[in-house]
Amino acid sequence: MQIAIASGKGGTGKTTIATSLAKSLVGSHKVHYLDCDVEAPNGHLFLHPDIQTQKDAIIRIPQIDTNLCTLCGRCVEVCQFHALAQTADEIVLFPELCHGCGSCTWNCPEDAITEIANPIGIIESGITPDGINFCHGVLKISEPMPTPIIRQMRKYKSLSRDSVVILDAPPGASCSVVETLRAVDYAILVTEPSPFGKHDLLQIFGILKDLKIPAGVIINRTDGHESDIEQLILEKQIPILMQIPFDKSIAAGIASGRTLVELQPEYRERFIAMFDFIESFLAVEQVC
């Protein structure tokens, strides 16, 4: 089963939830934790994996053989990302704009284009002391495109059906979030009772509706002012899975690199109960 943890707004507690959920389930399941926030991964700070493998994440960019190129301009015409420009005497490539789609190679009438690997980051994987299979991607600084790394991370291991895969999504509501959410079985949305939390949650609701992915919400840092956001979530007929009250000792513990279930072990049972709820919800959905 694949469960993504997303939020819209950053800093609401995605990694707090994802790491604690992984730690709560590892006693009873084979757990994979994938940190898909490749622009600023931080799950390793809480899970302390022993990294065993490292692999380049690449996109395939065109290389043009100038002896074969007739400057017909077909490659420039088919490139949807404006990664190629044509002047009177050359084709100019902008590697940072290339999405690696292969259209130029496919359409070149002279077979003048070959593809070469352009590393855009690395994928590291290993195992944590408590037995969680850990994987994260790290985008190279100045590389603008996180989605290929996320796609490659998800292919990286052949993940067995009986395992639980927890995908810690990036913040926001952009391509990288969609890439993380694509084809997961369930999404846990972490929000906070603030106008920003509410605004960005609505954007994620829209994405999930399009992708037809069922979701539940965790309201983090509740402070007695959450009736507004509760009402919004109920109007959308989405279950509230958990509420976590604002507690300075949790904030201090997280800041020192400890997970919620280490700080307050009673949360372990709550995470297991939440997972059971999701599992039975999905089982019912499958029957219907």
Next chain:
Amino acid sequence: MKIIISAKSNQLEGSPDERFGRAAWLIKVDSATGEWQAFPNPGANQSGGAGVAAAQFVIDQKADAVISGDFGPHASRALKAAHIEMYILTGAADSLKKAMELFSQSLLPVFQP
């Protein structure tokens, strides 16, 4: 000499646009005859690669020079490869007409990447 200026409207009396890739209009002016023509900038609505799309348009129009507020790294690389001169708007260039005047008097600075 064919010159292209990035512009906010499709009129010579209108203001130039400081942005190159995202300007709404690109106005082509023939400095010898004064003839001009307005084109919607193909870069304006691109989600990415706007600078390259606008630069490709300028290249395809066989312009000799282009005037804007600034040129991004991709646009300037493409324009440079095509040997098109790049000039920067100054505060005094409050209309396209004025920008052309300043250009013909060599009063617009050359773009420095």
